[in-house]
Amino acid sequence: xxxxxxxxxxxxxxxxxxxxxxxxxxxxxxxxxxxxxxxxxxxxxxxxxxxxxxxxxxxxxxxxxxxxxxxxxxxxxxxxxxxxxxxxxxxxxxxxxxxxxxxxxxxxxxxxxxxxxxxxxxxxxxxxxxxxxxxxxxxxxxxxxxxxxxxxxxxxxxxxxxxxxxxxxxxxxxxxxxxxxxxxxxxxxxxxxxxxxxxxxxxxxxxxxxxxxxxxxxxxxxxxxx
Numbered sequence: 327x328x329x330x331x332x333x334x335x336x337x338x339x340x341x342x343x344x345x346x347x348x349x350x351x352x353x354x355x356x357x358x359x360x361x362x363x364x365x366x367x368x369x370x371x372x373x374x375x376x377x378x379x380x381x382x383x384x385x386x387x388x389x390x391x392x393x394x395x396x397x398x399x400x401x402x403x404x405x406x407x408x409x410x411x412x413x414x415x416x417x418x419x420x421x422x423x424x425x426x427x428x429x430x431x432x433x434x435x436x437x438x439x440x441x442x443x444x445x446x447x448x449x450x451x452x453x454x455x456x457x458x459x460x461x462x463x464x465x466x467x468x469x470x471x472x473x474x475x476x477x478x479x480x481x482x483x484x485x486x487x488x489x490x491x492x493x494x495x496x497x498x499x500x501x502x503x504x505x506x507x508x509x510x511x512x513x514x515x516x517x518x519x520x521x522x523x524x525x526x527x528x529x530x531x532x533x534x535x536x537x538x539x540x541x542x543x544x545x546x547x548x549x550x551x552x
Contacts, residue, residue: 334477339427340401352355360387367420371496375407375409375420377411377413378411378412378418379409379410379412380407380408380409380410381410381417381484381488382406382407382408382480382481382484383405383408384405384406384472384477384480384481385403385404385405385406385424385462385472386403386404386405386406386470386471386472386473386481387400387402387403387470387471388400388401388402388403388404388430388431388469388470388471389401389437389465389466389468389470389471389521390408390466390469391466391468391469391495392463398469400426401421401430401431401468402421402422402423402424403423403424403432404421404422404423404424404430405421405424405471406419406431406481407419407420407421408435408484408485408488412433412466415495416492417434417448417488417492418433418434418435419431419433419434419435419455429459430459431457431459432457432458432459432490433455433456433457433458433459433466434456434488435485435488435489435491435492436492437489437490437492437493437496438489439453439454439455439489440453440486440489441453441482441485441486442483443478443482444469444471446480447471447479448475449472449473449474449475449478450469450470450471450478451452451469451470451473451478451482452468452469452470452482453467453468453485454466454467454468455468460502461481463509466480477522485515513543
């Protein structure tokens with residue numbers, strides 16, 4: 327068979343297309359489901375904040391003062407929270423690192439706690455606290471820096487309000503305890519008075535009986551002599 331040399335490249339391309347194998351057919355979805363080899367159960371994760379209500383939540387960067395090195399050291403970046411306990415009403419300051427969730431501050435807001443603006447930076451403030459973030463209670467000096475002046479003022483004002491409210495709560499508690507002690511003392515005195523009255527009455531009755539007995543003895547003695 328003679329080969330037509332005049333055939334152009336288009337005819338050769340058509341022949342190649344005709345002789346090309348059919349395109350692979352995509353795998354069809356059979357709808358089969360493969361069960362997992364290991365079944366994982368849901369685990370409840372607790373943060374320790376379930377019994378508390380947040381009253382403040384702001385993003386910030388926290389520092390602590392290193393006394394030995396005489397310098398500020400970064401504790402972490404995250405959200406600083408003020409949490410109020412639903413039962414006893416105590417408020418604590420908690421801050422976790424945003425990525426690792428490691429606690430970098432954890433202490434109560436007490437009546438004597440004061441927050442002051444850091445000198446030279448109106449976005450930062452400092453305070454002292456007995457902190458428990460590392461598992462041991464120790465005195466720390468903290469410095470916290472916010473992204474805006476407004477957030478820093480909000481933090482300072484809220485902490486101040488909480489500290490004052492905790493102070494009033496302690497005063498009311500002391501007053502209640504004192505009142506209870508006075509009530510118990512009054513009840514004790516009244517019971518004591520009652521006991522004294524009972525003793526006096528009992529002694530009086532005994533004296534009357536003794537006197538009557540003495541009179542009877544005298545009559546019996548006179549009759550025997552007669």
